[in-house]
Amino acid sequence: xTRYFTEEHEWIDVEDDIATVGxxxxxxxxxxxIVFVELPEVGAMIEQGKDAAVVESVKAASDVxxxxxxxxxxxxxxxxxxxxxxxxxxxxxxxxxxxTIAAESELDKLMDEExxxxxxxxx
Amino acid sequence: xxxxxxxxxxxDLPLDPLPLDxxxxxxxxxxxxxxxxxMPIQYEGIVAEHTWTRENVGLFDVSHMGQxxxxxxxLDAAVEAVLPIDLSTLKLGQQRYSLLLDEDxxxxxxxxxxxxxxxxxxxxxxxxxxxxIGTLREALPDDITLNHLDDRALLALQGPKAADAxxxxxDGKYPLSALTFMRFGLFTIAGHEVTIARAGYTGExxxxxxxxxxxxxxxxxxxxxxxxxxxxxxxxRDSLRLEAGLPLYGHDMSPETSPIEAGLIFGINKxxxxxxGFPGADRIIREIxxxxxxxxxxxxxxxxxxxxxxxxxxxxxxxxxxxxxxGFSPTLGAPIAMAYVAAAxxxxxxxxxxxxxxKRLSATVTPTPFVPHRYFRGS
Numbered sequence: 001x002t003r004y005f006t007e008e009h010e011w012i013d014v015e016d017d018i019a020t021v022g023x024x025x026x027x028x029x030x031x032x033x034i035v036f037v038e039l040p041e042v043g044a045m046i047e048q049g050k051d052a053a054v055v056e057s058v059k060a061a062s063d064v065x066x067x068x069x070x071x072x073x074x075x076x077x078x079x080x081x082x083x084x085x086x087x088x089x090x091x092x093x094x095x096x097x098x099x100t101i102a103a104e105s106e107l108d109k110l111m112d113e114e115x116x117x118x119x120x121x122x123x
Numbered sequence: 124x125x126x127x128x129x130x131x132x133x134x135d136l137p138l139d140p141l142p143l144d145x146x147x148x149x150x151x152x153x154x155x156x157x158x159x160x161x162m163p164i165q166y167e168g169i170v171a172e173h174t175w176t177r178e179n180v181g182l183f184d185v186s187h188m189g190q191x192x193x194x195x196x197x198l199d200a201a202v203e204a205v206l207p208i209d210l211s212t213l214k215l216g217q218q219r220y221s222l223l224l225d226e227d228x229x230x231x232x233x234x235x236x237x238x239x240x241x242x243x244x245x246x247x248x249x250x251x252x253x254x255x256i257g258t259l260r261e262a263l264p265d266d267i268t269l270n271h272l273d274d275r276a277l278l279a280l281q282g283p284k285a286a287d288a289x290x291x292x293x294d295g296k297y298p299l300s301a302l303t304f305m306r307f308g309l310f311t312i313a314g315h316e317v318t319i320a321r322a323g324y325t326g327e328x329x330x331x332x333x334x335x336x337x338x339x340x341x342x343x344x345x346x347x348x349x350x351x352x353x354x355x356x357x358x359x360r361d362s363l364r365l366e367a368g369l370p371l372y373g374h375d376m377s378p379e380t381s382p383i384e385a386g387l388i389f390g391i392n393k394x395x396x397x398x399x400g401f402p403g404a405d406r407i408i409r410e411i412x413x414x415x416x417x418x419x420x421x422x423x424x425x426x427x428x429x430x431x432x433x434x435x436x437x438x439x440x441x442x443x444x445x446x447x448x449x450g451f452s453p454t455l456g457a458p459i460a461m462a463y464v465a466a467a468x469x470x471x472x473x474x475x476x477x478x479x480x481x482k483r484l485s486a487t488v489t490p491t492p493f494v495p496h497r498y499f500r501g502s
Contacts, residue, residue, distance in 0.1 A: 032358065033170040035451040035458075036427045038480070054480065056429050058169045058451050059358050083427070 004107055005116035006067045011091055014107065021067060022095040023055065023086065026120050031057045034086045039075040039097055046072065046099070048106050053096050055086065068106040070099035141186045142276045142336040146343055150354055158187045158249035162357055169358035173453045176325055176363055177494075180282035181355035182346050183324075189252030190275050190333060191259070194242040195267035202243060205262045206236070207401040209392035213238045218305045218320050222382050222390040223247075223255060228403025228410075229378035230385065231258060233370075237307055237320065244318070246277070246331070248372045262402075276339035280346060281329030281355075281363075283497060288349040289330055292342075293319060302330075304498040312342050321499060324360065326367025326492055328499045365459060366452050368421055368491025374432055375419065375447045375461050383410035384463065385419045417444060418469035421491035422460040422477065424484050427451070429458035430477040436462050437476045437483065443468050446477060454494045464488070 004012040009027035013020040028034065036056040046052050046066040053064040075097045078085055086094040101107070111119060138159045147154060152163030163184065165172060175181060193202060199210040208221045218237040225231050232251040237244040247255045252271075260269055280289055290299045295310040299319070302308055307320035315338040323329035334342055346352050361371070370376050376385045381403070383391075391407055399408055424430060429451045436444035449460030460477065468475055473488040 032165060032168055033453075035429065038428065056451070058173075058362055058453065059164075061429075061431060 003113060004067070004110035005113065005119075006065075006110055007119065008065050008067075009120075010064060010067045012067045012107075012110065014101065017101055018073060018098050019068060019070065019101055020095050020098050021052070021064075023064060023090055024116070024120075025090045028087050028090040028094075031055060031060075031062060033058045034083045037079045037083045037086060037096065039079065040072045042072050042075060044072045046070065056083075064096065066099070067110065068099070069102040071102075072097050072099050074098040141184065142339040143184045143186060143343055146340045147184065147354070152354070152356060155357070157357060160187050160249070162187060163354070165356040165358045166354055169356070169362060170453045172353070172355045172359035173362050175353050176282045176327065176355055176359060177454060178283070179353070180280060180285045180288050180329075180349070180351040181325070181359065181363075182343060182352050183279040183281065183355050183360055184276070184339075184343070185249075185279050185331070186276040186336070186339065187249030188277055189245075189247040189249065189255060190272040190277060191245040191247065191252075191256065192239070192242050192270040192272055193245065193259075193263070193267055194270075195264075197264070198243060198267060201263050201267050202236075203395070204400065205259065205402065207391040207395045207404070207407070208236055209394045210236075210238075210243075211394070212392070215240060216306050216308060218307050218322060219392075220390050222387060223258060224382070224401065224403040224407070225378055226402050227378075228381045228406035230372070230376040230380055230382055230387075231255070231378060233372050233376065233387070233390065235320070235322065237318075244333075250373060272333075274336050275333050276336045278332045278334065278339070278343060278346070279323050279325075279329060280332065280352070281323045281325040281327045282351070283328060284351040285327070285329045286499065288346065288351045289319070289332075291349065292345055293317075303501040304328075313338070313345055315342065317342075324367070324369055325363040326369070326494060326496045326498075327363075328497055362450055362453060365448055365450055365461070366454055366492065366494040367496060368461075368493060370419070370461065371448055380419075380463070381406060381410055381415065383407060384415045384417055414466060416466055417463045418466050419447070419461065419463055420469050420471075421489045421493060422446070422449075422462055422475070422486045423455075423489040423493070424458040424460065424477060424486045426484060427458065428479055428482075428484060430460050430479050430484060430486075434460070435478045436464055436486075437478060438465075438468050438473075441465075443475065452493060459489075459493050460486070461491075 434446040444464035
């Protein structure tokens with residue numbers, strides 16, 4: 001399994017032809033206490049960079065963009081019950097959705113963990 | 124990931140840092156631009172800070188607010204020509220909420236007025252203080268002196284244990300417990316002269332302490348040394364005031380709203396409602412008699428999705444209003460909001476809908492405060 005990162009602070013785990021997407025620990029720390037996550041519809045086709053989900057913290061609403069183009073195949077049902085999973089386990093139990101990978105080439109432009117670490121340190 | 128929300132960038136000119144700027148950073152605060160300054164939005168997290176304040180004591184740096192001192196001959200009459208306040212009933216040691224209105228009755232700011240010996244002390248909003256000073260200077264006669272007390276900091280100590288914590292440090296001619304809600308007095312803390320008002324913006328019992336800027340860090344450290352006290356950021360300040368049903372200038376009221384629409388009739392003192400003689404009096408007096416087409420209300424939303432400022436409010440197909448403040452209430456575990464709605468839909472219990480990202484959320488008009496006030500009015 002390979003994990004990629006975006007400059008918008010999403011992580012993407014790629015396993016076979018399915019990508020699992022969530023937001024990074026850095027992102028949840030910036031957002032603060034998350035009270036609601038609005039997830040996409042299963043079956044929706046979303047283009048890379050377009051709105052895929054919305055995270056509501058106590059303070060503000062923030063968009064989460066699709067890191068690649070694909071079809072939503074599954075959303076995390078646990079987030080409806082307990083949106084604070086995004087705070088407590090952002091890079092594991094607090095995943096947002098799974099999607100197909102329409103164009104593998106889009107993955108090439110994403111960062112690996114090391115590059116992402118350097119990216120947030122420079123912020 | 125991007126924030127929809129924007130901080131209040133009302134002044135683009137860089138101002139000097141506030142007296143506690145370095146103190147906040149040393150405490151691990153995340154600083155954001157606010158009212159022209161860098162201010163702490165949070166330290167450990169909004170919900171933790173919010174809950175701490177409701178259960179213990181929060182220390183808020185509100186030094187961005189403007190502290191003004193007015194003095195001079197015929198002071199009361201001069202100020203009554205500018206503010207809809209009845210100064211004949213404001214005694215030494217009392218503080219009262221008032222409003223700065225434009226000629227059309229729109230709200231330029233909301234403020235606190237206190238009677239000092241031979242002077243009136245005003246606390247105005249940070250983002251509006253420069254405009255307020257201009258408005259007041261222009262409206263007041265030349266022999267009224269307006270001093271901007273920009274060498275003073277302002278700290279708010281808020282929460283059910285605030286009196287216990289502060290009493291260990293405040294010395295005065297009378298005990299701190301002699302102050303009841305909306306009264307103030309002169310005290311010393313660690314040898315520094317301060318004024319302490321029993322007031323605040325959280326709905327809890329608490330105090331606002333005006334102190335020399337040079338002593339701000341020393342006094343903030345002293346207060347945070349008490350086991351009940353933690354520093355609290357602007358994020359929790361907003362969620363606390365929202366739960367307390369307290370409107371925020373620039374959001375829940377503005378030059379586009381009248382105080383009567385905003386439910387702030389208590390800011391127009393009784394004698395002034397009949398006598399007039401303040402900016403916008405014609406409209407205010409007419410609205411008191413005839414009512415307004417829209418009213419400011421509290422909303423409780425079903426589900427967990429918050430509605431933010433700007434969300435539109437509907438009754439069936441009819442667009443009846445707009446949300447002016449909204450968020451998630453940590454105390455209630457549910458979204459709450461403030462909105463202007465058509466008067467026909469303003470009665471508590473009225474079912475309405477709020478649109479968020481194309482979805483209609485069910486909501487109910489709810490009396491404010493959402494969380495009961497716990498002011499100390501004497502035993």
